[in-house]
Amino acid sequence: MAQGGVRLRSAFLVSSIGDWIYRFAAPTLILQITGSALSAALAYVLEFIPYIVVGLVAGVIADRWDRRRILITCDCLSFAIALVIAAVAAAERPSVALLYLCAFLLAAVRPFAFPAFQGFIVDTVPQERLSRMNAWTQTVDSSLGFVGPVVGTAFIAALGVPLATLVNALTFAISALLIYRIAHVSSREKPAAGVRAELSGVGRDFVAGLRILRSIRPVWWGTLLMAAANFAGFVVEGNLVYLILQVEGLPAVALGAVFAAQGLGAVLGAVVAPRLIDRYPTGRLLTSGMALSALAMALPAALPAVGVIAAAWAVEGVATSVIVVSWFTARQTVVPADAIGRVASVSRAAAYATIPVGALAGGAVVGGALAAWGGPVRTLFLCAALVQTAVAAATALSPLRDIHEAVPAPTTPGDP
Structure with a gap:
């Protein structure tokens, strides 16, 4: 093994x-x-x-x-x-x-x-060992996100x-x-009825997967809140290039420093996440991670300097990795093994759907009348911080905070 x-x-x-x-x-x-x-x-x-x-x-x-x-x-x-x-x-x-x-x-x-x-x-x-494996994948993703564009x-x-x-x-x-x-190690094999009979049940199984997702309330709430947190993050991230290079008129090295800080923070968060999972309830880690992310977004709203943005985005990287590793580990533990693919796909689709929406929303804020309040940088980070604060509060009040107490389901309920 x-x-x-x-x-x-x-x-x-x-x-x-x-x-x-x-x-x-x-x-x-x-x-x-x-x-x-x-x-x-x-x-x-x-x-x-x-x-x-x-x-x-x-x-x-x-x-x-x-x-x-x-x-x-x-x-x-x-x-x-x-x-x-x-x-x-x-x-x-x-x-x-x-x-x-x-x-x-x-x-x-x-x-x-x-x-x-x-x-x-x-x-x-x-x-x-699940938290260690998830920490490894997050470390690889974060490291490649850090050095990938340059290398x-x-x-x-x-x-x-x-x-x-x-x-x-x-x-x-x-x-x-x-x-x-x-x-x-898997017992899943192609059925004797053939490929056509197997594919005929895809739609039925997808509906059953959604029912499973809805039936496990902490995972359902987690899927929605993770998508909302992704939206808040991309309100800023989707417009950082424009803000730093065009609005602030800073050199490309400043933009590189911001993303480098985020990457280093994400790697650090992935390294410490398994240790935190061993010591603290997962629901508390998710709530704390969401709150830390909101704080990171609020800092540049108070002081919109490139050094503050870099430091804040490093904190954001730490918070994101802790959230991702904790969420993946809890989801793998609670969701039935024969439904994890459907739940993971729905979660990923929801998260990816928020990328263009968040980026466009951030662009509208930067170019709209709201930017006149305190400048586009301050306004953008403030809007993202408000959304993320709402996500953190919802995490603390929702069933997601008790995901570590959820009873693992060994089989797929209601699956034909």
Whole structure:
């Protein structure tokens, strides 16, 4: 089991690196071909759309089919699509339409891997080690969020898009091999009735998954409140580039310092989260994390200086990691093992849906009449802080505060 845990962590690390390479390779190539920043941005946005749409169905597949096979299949498909992108990039006249199609297909594969991975963690990792595994994944995500933009763009600039995309393909192949070598612990197998009979129950199982989510009140409230917290965060984060570079007129290094502080804070939060989970009730950690996040957003509203913003965003990074690790661990403990894929997918879809909404709302605040109250920086952080304060108060008053007392459900209630 220990060796399987190492392989699972390694597979997550390698495939996450591949995701980051892809995240910059496709937009970079499209920018080189078209010279249009809007066209490049569209390729980047494509990453989020499948999580909102495809991700809902993906959770059902992850609960009905063998999760190990799903992960291997996703990595193999990602490997093949990345090879096609590398071939297109090496062509004399790359097809932009084909690049968009490949970018979308690659983005559509990853939502299937996410719920399968969440379920596979439950299948393979002992319950007492769940917080450590979640802390590892959060540390990897935070570290890549910190160094990914710099290293990813430098990597592509050094190797070129075709070779960088080929390396991207190899990361998915390595991930598939690592998952393949993990001992098979799941009993989910394709039914004898065949694929058609299996797919006919997808809609029924999705509805059943929503009922399960509603029946576990702390998880239901947590899903809603996590989405609201994500909205508050992206009110600011979606507009930081404009605020710092355009409104404040600061150099790019100032923007880098803010995001670097957030990344370092997130890594620190992921490191300490398992220790906090061992010592304190999860509901209390979630409430405290939400309150700490509200405080971090309020600080720049009081003193809108770039140094304060960087310090506040470091605190925000700590709070976010503690919340994420605590939430994932509690959800994996309380939700039935055969429904974790659907619950994880619905939660991820809700969270991703708030990204464009929060960013657009923040942009409206910056450009609207409210900005005249005390300047766009102060006004934006104040609005985000007010939303996050409401989220923290709702967490303290909702069933989410008692999620550590919820009785784990070993089977899927009401599932046919």
